Amino acid sequence: MALLGRFSGALLRPALRAQARQLSAVAHGEQGAKTWKILSFVVALPGVAVCMLNTFLKAQHHSHEQPEFIPYTHLRIRSKRFPWGDGNKSLFHNSHVNALPDGYEGHHE
Template sequence: MASLGRLSRALLRAPLSQTRQFSAAAAHGHGEPGAARLWKILTFVVAFPGVAVCMLNTYLKMQHHHHENPEFVPYSHLRIRSKRFPWGDGVKSFFHNPEVNALPDGYEEHEE
């Protein structure tokens, strides 16, 4: 029985000592030399230009975007209104977008 107690203490002690060594090494900055410099360079050379290219792509796509609504089909299971909304005219949802969202009787007409 005593050997079982010693074995369990040894097993419980091993992971804690490794964890302490790892955290102590990280706290004292004993990491790979130049790792921070590498990540700083990668941030400025890869990450920031990548974000800039994505932003440019999104901007250019928005410039050429012409939205046309699909044909309205009054399905009975969509746009059910059991009671009126407490704001506005009671038909439009709180985040209603007239260019995208249809009302129960069809899309709103816009003069362009």
């Protein structure tokens, strides 16, 4: 079986080398640069624009109300103070989304 694999590999190697050389020539030649420039403007930029539009539309339909606070015992455990600020808020704390151990800031029920 190994002999068959070596034999087929020996037969295919020249074809693969020729194909690699051909792709290399296209990628590095004058025509290759022109192809990538066209692809950038025709495929990449419209793709980025569609992604930006999708993000904008999803942000417009997103609910801006605060999620309900449920005091689960396994979440928001503070066994040690954070080394910044008052020691209770994470580094990228957002008072609208991130709850403290006793609830949201400024939200007293």
